Amino acid sequence: MPGILYLVPNMLGTHDGSTNDPLAAVIPTEVKALTARLGYFIAENPKTTRAYLKLVSQSVPLARTIQEIRISELNVNTSADALPALLEPLLAGQDGGLISEAGVPAVADPGANLVRLAHTKGITVRPLVGPSSLLLAVMASGLNGQSFAFNGYLPTDAAQRLKRIKTLEDRSRSEKQTQLFIETPYRNGALLEAMASGCNPATLICIATDLSLASEAIKTQPAAKWKSELAAGKTPDFHKKPTVFLFLAA
Structure with a gap:
């Protein structure tokens, strides 16, 4: 049975460091908890995704170390031919998260084509609440x-x-x-x-x-x-x- 593709929200910009949990005002606790348990991400920018996961870990422990989490890249330069490989872990039964550089994925974001492909392959898509x-x-x-x-x-x-x-x-x-x-x-x-x-x-x-x-x-x-x-x-x-x-x- 395929895994679930979660559409993971991100912050809309960098925080000012004035709070211990900069995500508290924009990302629900349940969303942070779900994000923390994922071991595979498809990201517009792997570097900023790792930085985001570090912020998540300030309030919810990650199920794996950041080094153990697999992050594949999907951006405006990713060809359509490369999309099926990004979904292989999900087709093998692993849950994964699609995360944008900022805000919610697949809206004004290159992830929309991957979401469409996930539907054609019978992968469940779950959008998570976050800032748009x-x-x-x-x-x-x-x-x-x-x-x-x-x-x-x-x-x-x-x-x-x-x-x-x-x-x-x-x-x-x-x-x-x-x-x-x-x-x-x-x-x-x-x-x-x-x-x-x-x-x-x-x-x-x-x-x-x-x-x-x-x-x-x-x-x-x-x-x-x-x-x-x-x-x-x-x-x-x-x-x-x-x-x-x-x-x-x-």
């Missing part, structure tokens, strides 16, 4: 939480990015749907400027940075207000920080 930056951003934005769409990354070319923003703003307006994006953190400023200048002045824009961390900052206001603040040099403190961008057209 996308859902936290929707919750805190004040925008429409009944209908929203995640659009991943927008084009890096300025003209193509503006065209995409206009298209999604039209969709947001016609469907009353919140639109979500993420960006490579060093390009956060360029994306906000494009949204502030390209959107209708009344369109509501939310910037949600460092969610669940001590440095968390969330702000929603019309595009016109963002544009005037940027013109005055009042840029959010979000350079090189993980940020979710949202807007709802007026």
